[in-house]
Amino acid sequence: MGRGRSGIYAAVAAIAATTGLGAVGAAGADEAAPADIYARDAGGPCFSEDAGATQCAAGETADVTINTGETVTFHFVGSQPHNAASDSGPAWKAPDTGYPTSGTATETFNNPGTYPFHCEVHPQMTGVVQVEGDPIPTGTATATATATATATPPSSPPPTTGGQTTTPNPSGGTDDIKPRVSSVKSTALRRAVRVRFKLSEPATVTIRVKRGRKVLKSARVQARAGTRSVTLRSKKLKKGRYTVEIQARDAFGNRSSLAKKRLRLRR
Amino acid sequence: MRNGFASVALLCALPTGGSTRRSLITSAGRRAQARSPFTPFRRDLPRIPELLPVRRTSTADVYDVQIQQGLAEVLPGFETPIYGYEGVYPGPTIRARTGRESIVRQHNTLTFESNVHLHGGFVPAGHDGHPMDVIPAGGSFEYHYPNLQDAATLWYHDHAHGRTSRTLYHGLMAMYVLEDDLERELELPTGEYDVPLVIADHSFNRDGSFRYLENVDLGFRGDTLLVNGAVSPRMRVDRRKYRFRLLNGSNSRSYTLRLGRGRKMLQIAGDGGLLTRPVVRRRVPFHPAERLDLVIDFRDYAPGTELVLHNEDGEAGTVAIMRFDVGRGGGSEDFRVPRRMRPREPLPEPVADRRWELGFGFGAWQINGKDFDHARMDARPSHGTTERWTFANRSNRVHPMHIHGFLFRVLWRSSGPVHPGERLGWKDTIGVLPNERVTVQAWFAPYAGKYVFHCHALEHADKAMMLQLEVMT
Amino acid sequence: MKRLAGPLAAVAVLAAAPAAYGQAQVQAVDGTEANHYENQWSTKRLTIRAGETVTWTFTGSTVLHNVAARGSWTFRNDDPKVAPPPASFRFDTPGEYRFVCEIHESSMWGDVVVTDASGAPPPPPPPPPLSEQPWLNDQPAPTRFDVSDERRPRVSRVRVARVRNGARVRFRLSERARVRVRFKKAGVTVKSARRWFGAGAHRLTVRDRRMGGAYRVEVVAWDRAGNRSRTTRDRVSIR
DSSP states (O other), X not given: OXXXXXXXXXXXXXXXXXXXXXOSOOOOTTSOSOEEEEEEOTTSOEEESOSSOSSOOTTOOEEEEEETTOEEEXXXXXSSOOOEEEXXXXXXXXXXXXXXXXXXXXXXXXXXXXXXXXXXXXXXXXXXXXXXXXXXXXXXXXXXXXXXXXXXXXXXXXXXXOSSOOOOOOOOOOOOOOOOEEEEEEEEETTEEEEEEEESSSEEEEEXXXXXXXXXXXXXXXXXXXXXXXXXXXXXXXXXXXEEEEEEEETTSOBOOOEEEEEEEOO | XXXXXXOHHHHHTSOOSSOOSOOSSOHHHHHHHHSOTXXXXXXXXXXXXXXXXXXXXXXXXXXXEEEEEEEEOOSTXXXXXXXXXXXXSSEEEEEEEXXXXXXXXXXXXXXXXXXXXXXXXXXXXXXXXXXXXXXXXXXXXXXXXXXXXXXXXXEEEEOOTTTHHHHTTTXXXXXXXXXXXXXXHHTOXXXXXXXXXXXXXXXXXXXXXXXXXXXXXXXXXXXXXXXXXXXXXXXXXXXXXXXXXEEEOOSSOOEEEEETTTOOEXXXXXXXEEEXXXXXXXXXXXXXXXXXXXXXXXXXXXXXXXXXXXXXXXXXXXXXXXXXXXXXXXXXXXXXXXXXXXXXXOOOOEEEEEEEEEEEOSSSEEETTBOOOTTOOOXXXXXXXXXXXXXXXXXXXXXXXXXXXOEEEEEEETTBOOOHHHHSSOBSEEEEOTTOEEEEEEEOOSOOEEEEEEEOSHHHHHTTOEEEEEEBO | OHHHHHHHHHHHHHHHOXXXXXXXXXXXXXXXXXXXXXXXXXXXXXXXXXXXXXXXXXTTOOSEEOOEEESSXXXXXXXXXXXXXXXXXXXXSOEEEEEEOSTTTTTSEXXXXXXOTTOOOOOOOOOOOGGGSEEOOOOOOOSOSEEOOOOOOOEEEEEEEEETTEXXXXXXXXXXXXXXXXXEETTEEEEEXXXXXXXXXXXXXXXXXXOOEEEEEEEEEEETXXXXXXXXXXXXXXX
16 A cells, blocks of 8 residues: 555466576575576565565575676566665665566676675565675676667767756846946936936946035935836935936846936025 | 845835835835735736747748746746746747748757757657757757647647756746647637646745755645746636637646636647547646646626636645636627537557556656666557557556657546546646556657657656657658 | 652653654654645754754655755765664754755755753854745635626616606616616507616606607616616606
């Protein structure tokens, strides 16, 4: 029940017995020869060396001995996904990727030693491969899956990354274009200045009303592209001559040039 | 501050109360502050721009598209960084005609690889956007779409392996509308009465950008529904028939569409084009990557009526999709939806049966216990034949199964009878419900080569729920 | 009784409080059909002292889970597995640490708050930038999906007066509507007039040389949505 792995069928045991696999029988755990290990579900799941059994015995594990250079064949006779992966030492997996529910996978061991393994989906399925003999220098243990003949994908540039890829979040792109403030018109009002301007792109606009070098009133407004008018009021804006400065800064930090306008408040 | 022209943070800095000074925020900003940007039905439905060809020859239209970053205004006053075709979200619509080839030059200006898949199109294998056929960053590719198929609502989107759940979420998708002479003879609504609607669910960060959280099991679920890139918009409609081309552009959310209190919608087309006859629908299940063409007759409603198209499977912000405001005018119209549309063409008898078990393997979704392996072919149908494929869903998630490059007919569903809206036309994406089995008859024509088929819940597809098929001649 | 109440109360607090202090075990909780199979951790926020160890257990889970760090620390027990063995991590530095299950990152997340040896809470982490703070949709679902005009227009203050060769009907409308005035003699409609009027007071004059005698006048209004008002009747005699 619960969540889905690939299917749990009731009649698995019968199918397992009749698959006719394992022609090369495991002739006993102690004799070194190419070995077959069966990943079985009924009663387990477990790894078993017994080709003809239909059920796992309690606590059954596989323990096989082979000579260096020989191959262990894993038969997937259950209906649940399984694989075989090394516990420790040089990492190997049979098959390399995926968790088959049928077919076989092989692993060749060229160096002597003890290789415990487990199923990655069902960690309670364990086994050991004992390899005896002299190390064989060429090649490293590789696993081959009995897949259908591989075909090369259509010709194209190969993917630049494989497996896990991390796609960065968009940042809005880069923008080197400075915003432009144009058509600046300033109008004198009573104790206020109205400034009208046109922006080329959305930006934050700073407007300052200065007398000489002293800033009497400033405002910072976020505006969209287009024409906009802003009124700055202050009691400090008495009769006299003033300079209005406008500068825009867009989201990427590009600043426009400073626009200045002189005006005179008469009241 | 780049964003928030009328954001709350900016307004809080102003002095409160009693001042005779006029504030520097526009009245529009003050109105926007009063309501949250997620308030539904505040914005009018944006119309997706159409892409114009850069060159027209006697047999083909040539388009030039940049795959680039861009900024979209999704929440009012905020700019959302997106990836988009021509920098807009949703991407520009390509209107093509059957019989005229479309040549689309895609230029990838992103920092990672991308490619383009025409979903639902009959395309030769090299131009279909196989996940391994990618355009590297900075590269270009010219896609040739023969357009030798019946009129349908297709869409094109990114299909780089392992990246689709993020790139489509950030906006790399667009509509591709294929028209033919039959639709013109039937005089279905056209022009401004033919409205593409791209529905997607998103979540947001405080600065207005899209927020993505990984969930391989359920798939991404956002808390806000966007139609054509606006939050639950409204649309003023005349009192006449409209044709809406709906696309479910969500990563993995399925909808159940309902209009008002169960008003009639007429489905005239599915994924693969027109049905044999229109089907009345009041409640429509809508799975990721499926398309629906609905004709809604607003003459039945008095002016001033407001009908909300909503999602019955949603909650809070994911219920309201959009609202139709029926206006004045209209009233008399000669057009009637024809009773017979596309004749049903006979299919050859199926030559094989295949069964695909959908389940969760070890850390990844699998089909028949296998991950995606681009060096392995999982099915080899023969060209020109049909096969019966059964998808058996062993999990408790909905899987919209999609086959590239070919269309199929839905034969049987274990959960009940197949609805006429699915049975009377061609489909390319079928939503397989939890613990359900669905049998479809796929026709492997007209092109041969290597294609993929996969679950279109993007988080599932990226975590390996995809297999390859090769059509052998 | 009083002495027992203390430790019992403490146990009760430990068992019930979500921000449990000192409790250093987090259990993965599989989702059920009731909550749409959302997988979660048993505690979303637990507080320990520096130097203590937190153990994540997965007993009884039938779904693939793992535990991994997010943010400024590094920890990952293994690839996602079904019911893997418990994993532990010892936190030596005060702070707040986020842990997630990599497959169900959007729902299976939690924070470990590590206080220093004296129990003082750690300095709060700097708030993440705006581009990483979620902005949740705070809108409820709409309640009405179908809004249509179902209000009937109201015709009031109907007065019919005689004019030369006809009659003038005065009335008041509640909303914009099409008004029909019928002049009936012995049940048969002799004259009828229809016109659109906006809301407010109006008059409609009907003249016809052939009209003469006593009539019953009927006034009905329909609004744009087709709702019909009540029929108002009056009498007039025309010479």
